Amino acid sequence: QKEVEQDPGPLSVPEGAIVSLNCTYSNSAFQYFMWYRQYSRKGPELLMYTYSSGNKEDGRFTAQVDKSSKYISLFIRDSQPSDSATYLCAMSAWNRDDKIIFGKGTRLHILP
Amino acid sequence: GAVVSQHPSWVICKSGTSVKIECRSLDFQATTMFWYRQFPKQSLMLMATSNEGSKATYEQGVEKDKFLINHASLTLSTLTVTSAHPEDSSFYICSASGHSGANVLTFGAGSRLTVL
Numbered sequence: 586q587k588e589v590e591q592d593p594g595p596l597s598v599p600e601g602a603i604v605s606l607n608c609t610y611s612n613s614a615f616q617y618f619m620w621y622r623q624y625s626r627k628g629p630e631l632l633m634y635t636y637s638s639g640n641k642e643d644g645r646f647t648a649q650v651d652k653s654s655k656y657i658s659l660f661i662r663d664s665q666p667s668d669s670a671t672y673l674c675a676m677s678a679w680n681r682d683d684k685i686i687f688g689k690g691t692r693l694h695i696l697p
Numbered sequence: 698g699a700v701v702s703q704h705p706s707w708v709i710c711k712s713g714t715s716v717k718i719e720c721r722s723l724d725f726q727a728t729t730m731f732w733y734r735q736f737p738k739q740s741l742m743l744m745a746t747s748n749e750g751s752k753a754t755y756e757q758g759v760e761k762d763k764f765l766i767n768h769a770s771l772t773l774s775t776l777t778v779t780s781a782h783p784e785d786s787s788f789y790i791c792s793a794s795g796h797s798g799a800n801v802l803t804f805g806a807g808s809r810l811t812v813l
Binding site for chain 1: 699703729740741743788790792794796799800801802803804805806807809
């Protein structure tokens, strides 16, 4: 079992819909949970991160962490064509010497 | 905060030449920076961990003599692709942890290398 699993997609949704992106993981030591957005030919951009469990909201984006299920989600409300990108989840333990493990990314297409 | 600048954003070179890519942390000090490689529509592949004032730590399968990493200051790491060949053509991205106390990475914009 891989440490982080993420459906590669592509996921196509109509503009204005709510998008749900998810990752599962196996390492119970993970404490930081990150979501990155990567446009083609650009470096990943950190959207938000959470520490331990719970929800975090930033504008149209909401990140959720369920440590009991080892499952994290990113919700995008009122999706826009500009949200079309690859979304990567990433996780790490508390110690900064611990590696950050990335999912393979989900390609998202928002259809106008 | 936590801005990472990477230059050049793209470079074309002839086979056999060397290319240097710079990665700077603009508003924070980074004792550790990371270098990734990414092929089209593929995930990030960690190449090496760059440690300020000491030797880089390379991932298995990455040639340290091909990909020279120097981290001479707390704000600058460089990756030099030596004697580049067409198979070295790729997207190279650096990152650093600038979120105080958090094990979270900020990435540079990436450098696209094309070796003719």
